[in-house]
Amino acid sequence: MSNPPTIKEIAKKLNISISTVSRALHDHPSIGLRTKMRVQQLAKDLNYEPNQTAIFFQQRKTFTLGVILPELSEAFFSSAISGIEDTANKHKYSVLLGQSHDNEEREKQIVETMKNHRVDGLIISIAKNTVNYDHFEMLKKYNIPIVFFDRIPNLPNIHYVACDMESGTIQAVNFLLKNNHRIIGMINGPEKLFASQQRVEGYIKAMKKYRLKFDPNLMVASDLTREGTETAMQSLLSLRRKPTAIVVFNDYVALDAVQYARHKKLRINKDIVFVSYSNLPLSHYTAFPPLASVEQFPYQQGQKATETLVELLGKSNEQPEATTYYKVILESQLMLNQNK
Amino acid sequence: MSNPPTIKEIAKKLNISISTVSRALHDHPSIGLRTKMRVQQLAKDLNYEPNQTAIFFQQRKTFTLGVILPELSEAFFSSAISGIEDTANKHKYSVLLGQSHDNEEREKQIVETMKNHRVDGLIISIAKNTVNYDHFEMLKKYNIPIVFFDRIPNLPNIHYVACDMESGTIQAVNFLLKNNHRIIGMINGPEKLFASQQRVEGYIKAMKKYRLKFDPNLMVASDLTREGTETAMQSLLSLRRKPTAIVVFNDYVALDAVQYARHKKLRINKDIVFVSYSNLPLSHYTAFPPLASVEQFPYQQGQKATETLVELLGKSNEQPEATTYYKVILESQLMLNQNK
DNA sequence: TTCATGTAAACAAACGATTGCGCGTTTTTT
DNA sequence: AAAAAACGCGCAATCGTTTGTTTACATGAA
Numbered sequence: 001m002s003n004p005p006t007i008k009e010i011a012k013k014l015n016i017s018i019s020t021v022s023r024a025l026h027d028h029p030s031i032g033l034r035t036k037m038r039v040q041q042l043a044k045d046l047n048y049e050p051n052q053t054a055i056f057f058q059q060r061k062t063f064t065l066g067v068i069l070p071e072l073s074e075a076f077f078s079s080a081i082s083g084i085e086d087t088a089n090k091h092k093y094s095v096l097l098g099q100s101h102d103n104e105e106r107e108k109q110i111v112e113t114m115k116n117h118r119v120d121g122l123i124i125s126i127a128k129n130t131v132n133y134d135h136f137e138m139l140k141k142y143n144i145p146i147v148f149f150d151r152i153p154n155l156p157n158i159h160y161v162a163c164d165m166e167s168g169t170i171q172a173v174n175f176l177l178k179n180n181h182r183i184i185g186m187i188n189g190p191e192k193l194f195a196s197q198q199r200v201e202g203y204i205k206a207m208k209k210y211r212l213k214f215d216p217n218l219m220v221a222s223d224l225t226r227e228g229t230e231t232a233m234q235s236l237l238s239l240r241r242k243p244t245a246i247v248v249f250n251d252y253v254a255l256d257a258v259q260y261a262r263h264k265k266l267r268i269n270k271d272i273v274f275v276s277y278s279n280l281p282l283s284h285y286t287a288f289p290p291l292a293s294v295e296q297f298p299y300q301q302g303q304k305a306t307e308t309l310v311e312l313l314g315k316s317n318e319q320p321e322a323t324t325y326y327k328v329i330l331e332s333q334l335m336l337n338q339n340k
Numbered sequence: 341m342s343n344p345p346t347i348k349e350i351a352k353k354l355n356i357s358i359s360t361v362s363r364a365l366h367d368h369p370s371i372g373l374r375t376k377m378r379v380q381q382l383a384k385d386l387n388y389e390p391n392q393t394a395i396f397f398q399q400r401k402t403f404t405l406g407v408i409l410p411e412l413s414e415a416f417f418s419s420a421i422s423g424i425e426d427t428a429n430k431h432k433y434s435v436l437l438g439q440s441h442d443n444e445e446r447e448k449q450i451v452e453t454m455k456n457h458r459v460d461g462l463i464i465s466i467a468k469n470t471v472n473y474d475h476f477e478m479l480k481k482y483n484i485p486i487v488f489f490d491r492i493p494n495l496p497n498i499h500y501v502a503c504d505m506e507s508g509t510i511q512a513v514n515f516l517l518k519n520n521h522r523i524i525g526m527i528n529g530p531e532k533l534f535a536s537q538q539r540v541e542g543y544i545k546a547m548k549k550y551r552l553k554f555d556p557n558l559m560v561a562s563d564l565t566r567e568g569t570e571t572a573m574q575s576l577l578s579l580r581r582k583p584t585a586i587v588v589f590n591d592y593v594a595l596d597a598v599q600y601a602r603h604k605k606l607r608i609n610k611d612i613v614f615v616s617y618s619n620l621p622l623s624h625y626t627a628f629p630p631l632a633s634v635e636q637f638p639y640q641q642g643q644k645a646t647e648t649l650v651e652l653l654g655k656s657n658e659q660p661e662a663t664t665y666y667k668v669i670l671e672s673q674l675m676l677n678q679n680k
Numbered sequence: 681t682t683c684a685t686g687t688a689a690a691c692a693a694a695c696g697a698t699t700g701c702g703c704g705t706t707t708t709t710t
Numbered sequence: 711a712a713a714a715a716a717c718g719c720g721c722a723a724t725c726g727t728t729t730g731t732t733t734a735c736a737t738g739a740a
Binding site (some may be wrong): 006007018019022023026050051052053054055057059144 | 725726727729730
Binding site for chain 2 (some may be wrong): 004049060062073075080089090093095098099110116118
């Protein structure tokens, strides 16, 4: 018999019924001590392991969390998935993984796959150009909860975990102002992103506090490609009021921006300084690191998102329709990069 | 009816049998065109999706690959998982993820979980101090194939994908020799690792080719901690024949080694040069990058491992015991880090 | 003795889908 | 026109487990 043992086999060998075996293995009170022991002993001897697929099927629960991320190889997301996996594991959940490659079609398809796999819930950071959210809405009908994190869709009733970029941006701009920069540029990301809007808000608030006027010319957007960033830099550097400091959307963009500045013979941290939002580990090892970075704690975001989802899954059994929506906000934090 | 529709429902509504519905949806030839159409139409209208958990259960196949990696947040592994996910997806497989955190106990427990989930196969890069392989052997009984990659256990009959470090090491040492270095140190990893042994081999072969004698003092090991690396550096730098170049086990170790050297007032790339094995992306952005790195192609390793596993899974249906063991070797390759 | 109570175990349905087999009806063959 | 083949579909078992209900027996009280 090469097949894994089943409770049926145990039942037959002990000449008792299947249900008795099942109950014995679960320490059900209505089973006598004698048979309970005999069953448990034999189960151990046979190396019995319950067939989870059968249980999943029967219980309509898979103890599996679906996770959909844009790009697994990006440091930010790989930290996040690490936090997710750790937390899921702690709560006895497994993680089913998919990467959208920032492609809406693929995202949809993965959602479909995960739904068919009957994951208990989903954790999603959406593709950057997803504009249609039907595939998320649809899951509500199937009672599969979603917790979004970091990249969250613009939808009314959703659960999410995110890092507040406004506070970090305020800290960043404050830091620059304190260091006597007065003309501070910003290279932001796509305007649609909530995170972009928060950066703008933070920037403006910080400036206001110093009673400085907001100059819209200092605010440019990049589509996050190298070319987009170069165009952005170009427009900033060609201003009459040329910035002495630039706050950049993220580390990847910052690397391009720094390179562009160096190409233009600007001395980094002298003629111009950069502050960024960190995605890269070890960015303090880089040759021309941003002076400071706003840390977004991806690992913690992953943790929180998972904890939220697990809690949601626990509750769903109690009151079916007590839907309060979780909005967990982590504070971002400015970190100075001490030069090595 | 909030529950997802089933073929049973379809059958009832159309007043036909369940089996007919099932066959109609699979385009079975024994179903008439008329009913086939009616079924397919209704299925579409009801938004019918087959319950995968039921199918998994019935078919004893989950179309899921288990993946166990030491640390998801490390760049090397996050690239690998990216390759794995992409390839699995292409072949209609899903990915169930676990991270061992280089902990043998945890690794065992994850293997157990994955077995119970009835994954069809496993892709594993083992924890660095796993010495007992029983949990892997055990899977053979359950007919769950494993493909190891990068970090492979010392077992006779296994499938694996790995990067040949010997050739890369030869290239690295050759490169240094051509640049007139004659005293070349090596900071290697734990001796048990196959990858460490390959590095030694490569080093010795390259030296032999140049008819240079192998000086064992130039070969030291680090346990991959900062302290271990510093001890290693110390012993190299205190040699009478002091190396002018050092080949370092990996980028993380290299960062520590470089820092130690700088601390000792050595000028990087002048007094001493480093060559490393790359784990970090963008290492050319770092302040004092190794002159060159041996690339190990983690994404491709992931791809290959997945393709191998998928092939294995396809075959297992044909001839149960035609066990040839796949040993896929990718060539590592030296990449020069052009300074920016 | 008889009826209620309690205990230990068996029975059987259900979860959703697949599939070998069989059976009636129509079509083809001779 | 009768026998054979083809078609179209239903029956029922199966995968492994859980769980509500029932049954058998023993024990105690009335």
